[in-house]
Amino acid sequence: MAELTITGLGKRFDDGSRAIAGLDATIRDGEFFVVLGPSGCGKSTLLRLIAGLETATEGTIACDGTPWSGPGVHLRAEDRRVGFVFQSYALWPHMTVAENVAFPAEAAGRPRAEREALAARCLETVGLTPHAARRPAELSGGQRQRVALARALASDARVVLMDEPLANLDPHLRAAMEEEFLRVHRVGGATTLYITHDQREAMGLADRIAVMMDGRFAQVAAPDELYWRPNSVDVARFVGRGALLPATRRGGLATVEGFPEIPLRDGAPDVRPVPDGPCGLFVRPEEVALGAGGAPARVLRATYRGGVRELTLRTDEGLEVEALATGPVAPGERVGVSIRSGWPLPAPELAALAPAARERAEA
Known part of the structure; x- marks a missing residue:
């Protein structure tokens, strides 16, 4: 395929x-690589640069060692063998489904019989063979997105780029399409670069996730590592929920005001070791337990999410933590809170704490 x-x-x-600022990355052959970031961080511009629809002002892009973009080099989009799946589907309304899928082959001048056979194979891959003669307007949103995916595959793509392709679909259909994308990726094996602002989507699809902020990749890691070993407060807060607490590290333990000593997890590989002394301690809701004997706290917020409640708690020392509860818990209720573990972040991250908490940490 393509690296x-x-x-x-x-x-x-x-x-x-400046949309992209000195970005470095290697997207592996056959990988499903997801770029996760807020609006305006440069995600769509990155895809357009890889596709050849925009020209870079600095740096290089290469595929299997062949330069695509660089000083004095700009390989035409049609010569890159890249398929693009847009958020808006971008289907021709006057063409049938089969004609839409065959269009890249037609534009490339391939014989009619060859492009019809190619379209049939790609429609079979995405499960749309019975709809080949329909127009896009006769299909559901999910079916239209599958037509767009089939068209990308029919372009003989070595690399498939997806620009928030599920953003216009309802939640139930989005889940079904995630499964469809993964199935097609397993069958076709094309290197896939997928952008989204949806954390749940990214976690469910990716081999690796790149968190993009201000035109750069803040961290690139497998979903599990990204969630449990973020390399900064910004990444930790963008991916999932959690609390940053003022702490003091002593070996493999941390002390936080009002709590017993807390075991530490290892940090991300690209984070410099946190020395003993003041530090930030990031704690996920899954690491917080409710029960007798814990630090006294009051429930500030309790949001029901179907089978689980997301809680925000404030301890008597004024620290806020996030927790999960499967039973009924109401705002204002008094509870005991324990922290099973957390991971340390360097002292400069203390700047992200609220002023009162930062003063306590630095005291």
Whole structure:
């Protein structure tokens, strides 16, 4: 298939604004690579640069060692063998489903019999053979997105780029389409670069996730590692929920005001070791337990999420933590809170704490 190597990639627009800022990444052959980030962080611009729809102002893009973009180099989009699945489907309304899928082969000048056979194979891959003669307007949103995916596959793509393809679908259909994307990826094996702002979507699809902030990748890791071993407060807070507490590290334990000593998890591989002394301690809701004998706290918020309640608690020392509860818990209720574990972040991360908590940590 294809391995993409991106080195020092940058993109400035004519008004001087910078969308991509010195980005480095390697997207492995056959990988399902998800770029997760907020609106405006540069995700769509990155896809357009890889597709050849935009020209980089600095850095390089190469596929299996062949330069696609760089100083004096800009391989045409049609020569990159890249398929693009857009959020808006971008289907021709006057064409049938089969004609839409065959269009890349037609544009490439391939014989009619060959492109019809190619369209049939791709429609079979996405489970739409019975709808080949229909127009896009006769299909559901999920079916139209599968047509767009089949068209990307029919372009003989070595790399498939997906620009928030599920954003316009309802939650139930989005879950079904996630399974469809993974199935097609397993069958076809194309290197896939998928962008989204939806954490749940990213966690369910990715081999690896790149968290993108301000035109750069803040962290690239497998979903489980990203969730449990973030390399900064920004990443930890963007991926999932949790609390950053002022703490003091002593070996493999941390002390937090009002709690017994807390065992520490290992940090992310790219985070410098946290020395003994003041530090930030990040704690996920799954690491917080409710029960007698814990630090006294009051429930500030309790949001029911179907089988589980997401809680925000404030201890008598004024620290806020996040927790999960399977039973009924109401705002204002008094509970005991224990922390099973957390992971330390360097002292500079204390700047992200509320002023009162930071003063206690630095005292």
